[in-house]
Amino acid sequence: xxxxxxxxxxxxxxxxxxxxxxxxxxxxxxxxxxxxxxxxxxxxxxxxxxxxxxxxxxxxxxxxxxxxxxxxxxxxxxxxxxxxxxxxxxxxxxxxxxxxxxxxxxxxxxxxxxxxxxxxxxxxxxxxxxxxxxxxxxxxxxxxxxxxxxxxxxxxxxxxxxxxxxxxxxxxxxxxxxxxxxxxxxxxxxxxxxxxxxxxxxxxxxxxxxxxxxxxxxxxxxxxxxxxxxxxxxxxxxxxxxxxxxxxxxxxxxxxxxxxxxxxxxxxxxxxxxxxxxxxxxxxxxxxxxxxxxxxxxxxxxxxxxxxxxxxxxxxxxxxxxxxxxxxxxxxxxxxxxxxxxxxxxxxxxxxxxxxxxxxxxxxxxxxxxxxxxxxxxxxxxxxxxxxxxxxxxxxxxxxxxxxxxxxxxxxxxxxxxxxxxxxxxxxxxxxxxxxxxxxxxxxxxxxxxxxxxxx
Ligand code: NAD
Ligand code: UDX
Numbered sequence: 001x002x003x004x005x006x007x008x009x010x011x012x013x014x015x016x017x018x019x020x021x022x023x024x025x026x027x028x029x030x031x032x033x034x035x036x037x038x039x040x041x042x043x044x045x046x047x048x049x050x051x052x053x054x055x056x057x058x059x060x061x062x063x064x065x066x067x068x069x070x071x072x073x074x075x076x077x078x079x080x081x082x083x084x085x086x087x088x089x090x091x092x093x094x095x096x097x098x099x100x101x102x103x104x105x106x107x108x109x110x111x112x113x114x115x116x117x118x119x120x121x122x123x124x125x126x127x128x129x130x131x132x133x134x135x136x137x138x139x140x141x142x143x144x145x146x147x148x149x150x151x152x153x154x155x156x157x158x159x160x161x162x163x164x165x166x167x168x169x170x171x172x173x174x175x176x177x178x179x180x181x182x183x184x185x186x187x188x189x190x191x192x193x194x195x196x197x198x199x200x201x202x203x204x205x206x207x208x209x210x211x212x213x214x215x216x217x218x219x220x221x222x223x224x225x226x227x228x229x230x231x232x233x234x235x236x237x238x239x240x241x242x243x244x245x246x247x248x249x250x251x252x253x254x255x256x257x258x259x260x261x262x263x264x265x266x267x268x269x270x271x272x273x274x275x276x277x278x279x280x281x282x283x284x285x286x287x288x289x290x291x292x293x294x295x296x297x298x299x300x301x302x303x304x305x306x307x308x309x310x311x312x313x314x315x316x317x318x319x320x321x322x323x324x325x326x327x328x329x330x331x332x333x334x335x336x337x338x339x340x341x342x343x344x345x346x347x348x349x350x351x352x353x354x355x356x357x358x359x360x361x362x363x364x365x366x367x368x369x370x371x372x373x374x375x376x377x378x379x380x381x382x383x384x385x386x387x388x389x390x391x392x393x394x395x396x397x398x399x400x401x402x403x404x405x406x407x408x409x410x411x412x413x414x415x416x417x418x419x420x421x422x423x424x425x426x427x428x429x430x431x432x433x434x435x436x437x438x439x440x441x442x443x444x445x446x447x448x449x450x451x452x453x454x455x456x
Contacts, residue, residue: 001195003029007079009113010089011035011044011072013344014130014162016053018089020061021173023070025203032071032079044072054343054370057170077120085195088113089130094280103287105134114141118148126192129159132277134284135219156192158183159214161221166275167341179209182217222285226301229278231266233307239269239456240314249456250444269456271418271442272312272349274338279305279347312349316356318454319440323414329363330412334405335419336368336376343370350418351379363398367408369421373401413437420445
């Protein structure tokens with residue numbers, strides 16, 4: 001079946017970039033990205049320099065296809081009904097209340113959009129799970145679509161998890177290591193799988209498009225993220241031991257990674273991984289393991305998150321010890337995004353580190369090239385609310401978000417580099433260090449030869 005119209009529900013970090021690339025590579029397909037959030041849709045339709053998602057190369061792609069075969073709209077029902085294939089790319093955060101709170105994925109947005117697909121569809125649809133989901137969600141979605149959809153309308157559910165990483169989304173989408181399409185082994189299932197394979201085959205070599213059953217595909221996404229995060233926690237755990245023993249963690253990482261069985265990627269030591277995916281997806285995996293009474297497996301994966309928390313606390317503690325020793329109450333935080341080249345700060349290590357420092361009454365001067373003051377304050381508010389701290393309004397008065405590195409460094413003797421932005425690497429640090437100041441490098445990117453420079 002040849003697809004001519006695609007609707008994608010969810011115009012976020014996944015929906016926006018993935019659909020822009022499909023539109024670019026499939027000029028015969030009309031792609032419409034819909035969202036409940038009108039401001040976001042207006043921003044996607046607005047100035048190219050103010051798109052809601054910042055990704056290198058994204059605005060150039062959007063410029064080429066927007067209003068040709070790529071559209072952003074709030075007309076959700078209409079777009080669903082017009083399309084043969086509907087991608088679901090809504091958010092699936094960790095549940096905050098009810099059964100599984102703090103661990104399981106919250107499927108409320110996903111279920112709401114499944115209901116909307118059921119209600120708005122007047123012809124057969126292929127529904128594609130693009131969001132990251134617990135294994136066997138397709139079963140639940142099928143139930144909803146069949147129960148709430150019109151009698152004559154048939155739905156085929158595919159799983160097609162997204163593996164892009166923020167900051168490199170466009171290059172990841174152009175040259176995916178693999179594309180996974182999971183579907184039923186029935187005749188109609190096979191036809192649906194083939195239709196999606198044909199879409200990707202416009203630019204992805206066939207040997208990189210893997211077809212599996214739905215459950216493998218759903219689980220593969222959680223498993224991939226868990227394996228990647230596990231590598232970071234492994235190297236971060238060893239950084240604590242290197243610190244005690246005089247080994248150099250970067251040298252160690254290189255020595256380990258040169259073994260071709262291990263490989264060098266995802267062994268870069270850091271202050272802790274962040275981002276909207278790793279923690280949420282591992283906790284989801286842990287929840288599933290416990291559900292199936294696999295407690296030892298659950299404990300294994302949970303320890304990846306525990307090491308990540310340990311690493312953030314270990315870094316905060318080092319900074320606090322030094323600042324107390326030199327009686328310095330001001331601390332500069334450089335970097336709020338969870339990695340470079342993104343305007344996303346979800347689960348950024350900077351949030352937890354700032355939180356730890358604020359609790360010790362430190363005054364923070366924060367700068368990030370892509371993240372605005374409102375976002376920083378919102379992140380901290382959310383962090384304080386989790387801890388249900390009463391005095392957070394007072395502590396938030398100690399947060400100053402600056403417009404330049406210089407401004408952020410002006411009033412403090414301690415600088416913490418928490419995101420690996422190129423402009424921090426290129427900055428001329430000599431003047432700062434001259435004045436008996438201190439740098440804590442949470443990314444090991446500055447490589448300075450000074451007793452006042454501390455790397456991980
Ligand atoms: P996001 O929060 O950036 O975007 C989700 C969008 O869905 C929001 O704009 C929201 O308004 C919209 N939405 C929610 N419910 C809706 C509804 N009923 N109808 C219409 N729109 C609705 O989230 P994201 O980062 O794009 O992630 C989406 C999914 O993809 C998640 O499951 C995530 O785990 C997964 N994923 C994310 C990444 C990533 O790098 N961010 C990578 C791979 C997979
Ligand atoms: C991740 C997965 O890589 C991607 O495949 C999936 O689709 C979504 O989740 P993302 O979170 O966007 O992507 O970025 P990623 O590059 O994986 O980085 C996640 C965090 O780990 C960042 O905070 C990053 O700085 C950190 N990291 C990454 C390390 O600390 N060390 C590394 O070696 C690699």
